[in-house]
Amino acid sequence: MLPVVRPARTLPLVVLLLCALLAGCGPGPAGPADTVGRDVRKAVADWSRATPEGLAGIPFAERSYEVSSVRRDGARAVAAARLRHRLAGYDTAPEESAREVDLVREGGVWRVTADRPAPGALPQLWDQGPVRVAAGTRSLVLGGAGQSAETLREIAAEADRAVPAVSAAWPGPWAGRVVVLVPGSLDAMARLLGRPADTYRGLGAVTTGRVGAGQAPADRVVVNPEGYAGLGAEGRRIILTHEITHVATRSATSAATPLWLSEGFADWAAFRSAATTPERAAPALARAVRRGALPGELPRTEDFAFGGDPEAAARAYEGAWLACRLIAAKWGEKALVELYGRAGREPLETALRATLGVDRAGLTKAWQESLREELR
Numbered sequence: 001m002l003p004v005v006r007p008a009r010t011l012p013l014v015v016l017l018l019c020a021l022l023a024g025c026g027p028g029p030a031g032p033a034d035t036v037g038r039d040v041r042k043a044v045a046d047w048s049r050a051t052p053e054g055l056a057g058i059p060f061a062e063r064s065y066e067v068s069s070v071r072r073d074g075a076r077a078v079a080a081a082r083l084r085h086r087l088a089g090y091d092t093a094p095e096e097s098a099r100e101v102d103l104v105r106e107g108g109v110w111r112v113t114a115d116r117p118a119p120g121a122l123p124q125l126w127d128q129g130p131v132r133v134a135a136g137t138r139s140l141v142l143g144g145a146g147q148s149a150e151t152l153r154e155i156a157a158e159a160d161r162a163v164p165a166v167s168a169a170w171p172g173p174w175a176g177r178v179v180v181l182v183p184g185s186l187d188a189m190a191r192l193l194g195r196p197a198d199t200y201r202g203l204g205a206v207t208t209g210r211v212g213a214g215q216a217p218a219d220r221v222v223v224n225p226e227g228y229a230g231l232g233a234e235g236r237r238i239i240l241t242h243e244i245t246h247v248a249t250r251s252a253t254s255a256a257t258p259l260w261l262s263e264g265f266a267d268w269a270a271f272r273s274a275a276t277t278p279e280r281a282a283p284a285l286a287r288a289v290r291r292g293a294l295p296g297e298l299p300r301t302e303d304f305a306f307g308g309d310p311e312a313a314a315r316a317y318e319g320a321w322l323a324c325r326l327i328a329a330k331w332g333e334k335a336l337v338e339l340y341g342r343a344g345r346e347p348l349e350t351a352l353r354a355t356l357g358v359d360r361a362g363l364t365k366a367w368q369e370s371l372r373e374e375l376r
Helices: 005-023 032-049 150-167 187-192 225-229 233-248 257-269 282-288 310-330 335-341 346-353 360-375
Strands: 061-075 076-087 095-108 109-117 132-135 139-144 177-180 207-208 220-223
Touching: 032 061, 032 076, 032 095, 032 109, 076 132, 109 335, 132 150, 150 177, 150 233, 150 257, 177 233, 187 220, 187 225, 207 233, 220 233, 233 257, 257 310, 257 335, 282 310, 282 360, 310 335, 310 360, 335 346, 346 360
Parallel strands: 139 177, 177 220
Antiparallel strands: 061 076, 076 095, 095 109, 132 139, 207 220
């Protein structure tokens, strides 16, 4: 009988020989590069637990750096990392940003010397200098370099007054508190948001954040210190209430939500308790109506663009506000709130028929009639 060949019995030897040629298949003793990476990660972790002086007073619930790679050049190293931070009492999930951390090796120990945004990443407020903190009852205001404690306290007080006004207009679920960032200048604001300064010139504030339901970092209301300083008391109240309304409605807002409804609702909430007339609060649109240029349709998304014709943008915001004001007056505030919620999750035509009993053309016609009557 011929012997039976069993090649499987020779495989372990082949595998062992191959492993030897490749300098080991499984985990082995850590080499110098592994040791550097481990020691650098520990140094970054230890450093992140000790809040730097320029961040003193910021109520971090979490602040950690996850190192993904390390580049070493002698006694110096640069760690690529992901910063995760969360503000206690405000953020339901951590905000993340890409960072680079510089280290030096002294006395056999790695020590962090600097931390900065990674190339292409947006800076944090504290990258622009020491941060001042003013805590309100419903707000947390973080001020950039150069902002006075008095200014930040005043903004916190105004934000505290705006929050219940927003809750009265928007009965849907939201945190009922807000984080406000006040950079040191318009240019600092632009760097913080990654856009040219002219984008925000003349604006009082903007809101950042991701729309849609689900867990996400808290929105930030970012104040333009130059534009905000030029407003009177009523203007400041309206601006903050408008922006905080965007914070409150974030989870109900989606890419499907028409911009005229999103911006108009925020203005409706801001002007809801104001003693003003449409003609006074919508001067650009009033001028157009009086010269016979009645809008042919509700404001389009492109009509709200920054950096274009300021008169056209003003007409868009004013028209959006008056559309929401009309809905609240004719069909009721409850219907306006329901329309907002539905428009974020279903086609506008469907939402309009379900809440107002009209289609887009019917709403547009009613809006045009109200403009003729109130702005003539």
